[in-house]
Amino acid sequence: MRRKIVAANWKMNGSEEMVRTLLKDVKSGVAGLDKGVEVVIIPPSLYLRDVQQEVKGSQLRLGAQNVARWQAGAYTGEVAAEMLSDFDCRYVLVGHSERRQLFAESESVVAEKLQQVLGANLNVMLCVGETLEQRQAGQAEQVVCEQLSSALAGLQGRQWQQVVVAYEPVWAIGTGKTATAEDAQSMHAVMRKQLAKLGAPAEEITLLYGGSVKPESAVGLFQQPDIDGGLIGGASLVAADFVEICKALEAPDAIS
Numbered sequence: 001m002r003r004k005i006v007a008a009n010w011k012m013n014g015s016e017e018m019v020r021t022l023l024k025d026v027k028s029g030v031a032g033l034d035k036g037v038e039v040v041i042i043p044p045s046l047y048l049r050d051v052q053q054e055v056k057g058s059q060l061r062l063g064a065q066n067v068a069r070w071q072a073g074a075y076t077g078e079v080a081a082e083m084l085s086d087f088d089c090r091y092v093l094v095g096h097s098e099r100r101q102l103f104a105e106s107e108s109v110v111a112e113k114l115q116q117v118l119g120a121n122l123n124v125m126l127c128v129g130e131t132l133e134q135r136q137a138g139q140a141e142q143v144v145c146e147q148l149s150s151a152l153a154g155l156q157g158r159q160w161q162q163v164v165v166a167y168e169p170v171w172a173i174g175t176g177k178t179a180t181a182e183d184a185q186s187m188h189a190v191m192r193k194q195l196a197k198l199g200a201p202a203e204e205i206t207l208l209y210g211g212s213v214k215p216e217s218a219v220g221l222f223q224q225p226d227i228d229g230g231l232i233g234g235a236s237l238v239a240a241d242f243v244e245i246c247k248a249l250e251a252p253d254a255i256s
């Protein structure tokens, strides 16, 4: 089923103190938010336990930023999907552009990680997106469609219910440049078509936009018919901004 999601990717930011203070403000800020909006906190893995305890009984859900591409064994420093499930993680990011670029994660690594997440009965948030060069060369749609195909080809039946896709154009991440609502919508529509070609129940798949989303840009993005929410980096570290973005998803038409 298509869900409404706002997810906070804290990236490599945070501390025990921040977990406490930021979450306290986010929790009280989103209390009373429509239950149909899922708010997901994705902290560095060291703080999963702390966040798990803080979000218990609240509307917030937990996600992980990364996962190993193996099930278990001699992989020093890695975290397995089954371990994330012990922490009540509901979502796991896979294919984030920072992982692809800074850690040289190839399409096949992304696909292996995705399989681990599905195998552990967790939900994947698959990130896709083109670079500035690719967009300028007119290749954006092709790049995104190929990323979807290589990660998702062969998925069957119920597995599709475990998939959320986030379109995060690389040139928009951390740069202050958001895609226009129209450009983002147009890519999301392309993604839905591609998902249908891959055999997905495309109208039921939740599609998020990420890349310099701020309270001011969130409303326009969330009004688009194929954008079901956001994956938020920088603005998720400021409680007031993040809460405002969550509220924008609750009622995008009412706020504008």
Ligand SMILES: O=C(CO)COP(=O)(O)O
Binding pocket: 009, 096, 168, 172, 173, 174, 175, 176, 210, 211, 212, 213, 231, 232, 233, 234, 235
């Ligand atoms: O990468 C992102 C979320 O995963 C987006 O980051 P920013 O919101 O900081 O651009």
